[in-house]
Structures are given as structure tokens and as C-alpha cells.
Amino acid sequence: MSENYGQRGLWRRDRVWSFLEPRAREVDVSRNVILYIEGVTVNFDGFKALNDLNLYINDGELRCLIGANGAGKTTLMDVITGKTQCNQGSVYFGQTINLLEHSEPEIARLGIGRKFQKPTVFEVHTVYENLELSLKTYKGVWYTLSAKLSMEEMDYIDEVLNIIGLEKHRYQVAGALSHGEKQWLEIGMLLAAEPRLLLIDEPVAGMTPQETERTAELLTSLAGDHTVVVVEHDMEFVRSIARTVTVLHQGSVLAEGSMEAIQNNPDVIEVYLGDQP
Numbered sequence: 001m002s003e004n005y006g007q008r009g010l011w012r013r014d015r016v017w018s019f020l021e022p023r024a025r026e027v028d029v030s031r032n033v034i035l036y037i038e039g040v041t042v043n044f045d046g047f048k049a050l051n052d053l054n055l056y057i058n059d060g061e062l063r064c065l066i067g068a069n070g071a072g073k074t075t076l077m078d079v080i081t082g083k084t085q086c087n088q089g090s091v092y093f094g095q096t097i098n099l100l101e102h103s104e105p106e107i108a109r110l111g112i113g114r115k116f117q118k119p120t121v122f123e124v125h126t127v128y129e130n131l132e133l134s135l136k137t138y139k140g141v142w143y144t145l146s147a148k149l150s151m152e153e154m155d156y157i158d159e160v161l162n163i164i165g166l167e168k169h170r171y172q173v174a175g176a177l178s179h180g181e182k183q184w185l186e187i188g189m190l191l192a193a194e195p196r197l198l199l200i201d202e203p204v205a206g207m208t209p210q211e212t213e214r215t216a217e218l219l220t221s222l223a224g225d226h227t228v229v230v231v232e233h234d235m236e237f238v239r240s241i242a243r244t245v246t247v248l249h250q251g252s253v254l255a256e257g258s259m260e261a262i263q264n265n266p267d268v269i270e271v272y273l274g275d276q277p
């Protein structure tokens, strides 16, 4: 029996066994598109929350999704993450992964992380412990119960702390962080799972102007290595980060393009931007 499977090796607490590792599949982005949403309709008792919606997200881009209340933004996120089933259409992660065949936890494991508007950090744990817990949760239940972090994983948490700008707060309990810091910590917790695609719902709601600015920097810095889709109502914030903006209206894409093109689009002005600052 090799050392790997010998009794002594089996109980090494710093070792993650290949059979316990999450089975992340390679995402085929050879055509530079990471998310294909085609002809998607979601029918709630006769009401179409999504109506033959088509949307393509490029690998590594930062896309902003805007639209009035009820336009279908949350329903779209729910379909992508497997929370809501669609009645028609297809949703592919890269060229080959049919997301409609996967459950919510499987989709998370495939590399799609979602952050809801309200931060859900563990308030009594430190910033470091929150990141440690999310890393372990990602690795699986057995790992959560038994393993210490490897050097590599500790380095990764340090890297995440650096990305989210909370190095100085690593030993602080999360409950003592400001609202903005909690949001950044939660983004860090998503990063622990090394996602390819991040779906982020209203990240700057309730933030101070300084926190909003820092969040813009953070999300911009994540794009490239990750693909980031942000749902946001704060148009000033959207202006500050967006390269491409998609406007949803009544469950379909009304317009898509640069912020400048969107702001000058008469349809968008009529149904959405007219009453925006």
C-alpha cells in the first residue's frame, strides 16, 4: 500500500483527499463567453417574470444589470443559480455546462458565487475565521470537521484579506465591522470558493460615499480574473464601474451597451432613467 493510502497517511489532518475534493469542472470559455442565457421564460401563475430573455456575458467582464422594480433582475439571478426553474430556454456556463441540469449547491461548486444584498457574515467570529469557515465549507463537511488549513490555504486567505482590504481587521469580530466592511468580507467569503462568476446584488446599498468608492475599486479589481455581474439601482455607482450595462424591462432585455449609450437611449429614459438622479 502506498504512503498515500497507508493508515498513517490517511489520518493526516492537513491533507485533503482527492475523493473529498469538490469536483469543479473546467468552464469552456474558448469563445470568450462565460454565460449564455437564451430564450429564458419564467412563468409565475401566468405572469412572465422573465419573457424570452437573451443575455450573453463575456469571460472576465464586469457587467451591470439595471431595471425598475419588478423588471426581473432577481428572478434572472435565481435562474442562473438554480434557485428558480425556468419554463423555457437554456442557460449554459461556458460552452458545455448546462446549468439547468444542476442543483443550487452544484452550481455553487461549479464556480458561480452569489452575494445577496444583506450581508450574512458570522458576527461572533473574527474576519479570519469567517474566511476560514467559508473555505472549509467549500471543501465539504468532512473537511470542516477534521482539517486544519494547509499553508497554501492560509496564504490564500491572506491574499483574500488583501484583496478585500481587511488585513488590519483579521482578528476583529465581524459583528464590529462597519456595514461596508461586512459587505467586503462577504465578497471575500465568496472568493474563498474561487468562483469564476460572481453575481452581486446591490452591493452599495446603505454604504457611505467612501465605502461606495472602495467597493467600486474592489469590484473593478475582481473583473478579469473573475466575471462579475452586478445588480444595482445606484446609477452614480453604475456609472463609476460599468463598461457594459444591460437594462431589463418586463422580463426581457430592453437595451444593452455603454453607460453613455444607455443614458441616451429614449426607451431606457422612458421606462427607467426618467426618474433617476
Ligand SMILES: Nc1ncnc2c1ncn2[C@@H]1O[C@H](COP(=O)(O)OP(=O)(O)OP(=O)(O)O)[C@@H](O)[C@H]1O
Binding pocket: 044, 047, 048, 049, 067, 068, 069, 070, 071, 072, 073, 074, 075, 076
Ligand atoms: N415567486 C414568485 N411568485 C410570483 N411572482 C413573482 C415571484 N417572484 C417574483 N415575482 C414577480 O416577478 C416580477 C419580477 O420580480 P424580480 O424580483 O425578479 O424583479 P427585480 O427586477 O429583481 O425587482 P427589484 O429591483 O424590486 O428587486 C415581479 O413582478 C415580482 O412580483
